[in-house]
Amino acid sequence: MGGARERLSRAWRRLKPLAPVAVIAGLLGLLPFTTCLVKLLFHVPCPGCGMTRASLALLRGDLRASLAWHPVAAPAAVDLAVATTLALTLPEGDPRWERFVRASTATLGIALFVAWALRFVGVLPMV
Numbered sequence: 717m718g719g720a721r722e723r724l725s726r727a728w729r730r731l732k733p734l735a736p737v738a739v740i741a742g743l744l745g746l747l748p749f750t751t752c753l754v755k756l757l758f759h760v761p762c763p764g765c766g767m768t769r770a771s772l773a774l775l776r777g778d779l780r781a782s783l784a785w786h787p788v789a790a791p792a793a794v795d796l797a798v799a800t801t802l803a804l805t806l807p808e809g810d811p812r813w814e815r816f817v818r819a820s821t822a823t824l825g826i827a828l829f830v831a832w833a834l835r836f837v838g839v840l841p842m843v
Contacts, residue, residue: 727803730813734796741768763832766843767792785843788827795820 744751745768754762770789773782782789799820806813834840 723804726808727800730803731800741771744768745772761832761835761843763828769843784841786831787840788824788831791827792824795824 750756750765752762752765754760755765764786766786767789770782770785770787771793773779773785774789774793779790799816802813802816831840835842
């Protein structure tokens with residue numbers, strides 16, 4: 717059994733690839749205008765358009781606004797909580813971590829594109 721310091725170090729190694737994404741998204745979320753290149757160039761939202769605003773709404777506790785901005789933000793937040801728990805608890809080299817990362821990435825990727833497609837057919841609002 718590893719100590720708390722070892723678990724935190726292992727979790728940081730596992731979750732470190734998410735840090736730049738979180739910092740950049742957080743900074744972009746502070747800007748009062750769109751920063752999405754797809755939206756700026758082609759005048760259509762990208763699969764992730766609204767995700768930063770949806771995540772910020774979740775942080776404020778406003779689930780309704782979060783779902784309106786992007787319906788994948790709430791499941792992504794749950795996924796992040798599960799990833800953090802697994803990163804802290806699974807031992808080094810445990811194959812369940814790699815399986816989780818692959819399944820999580822694939823599932824969230826598919827969900828992003830399904831939500832994107834639903835915007836184009838009018839089921840979800842354009843952001």
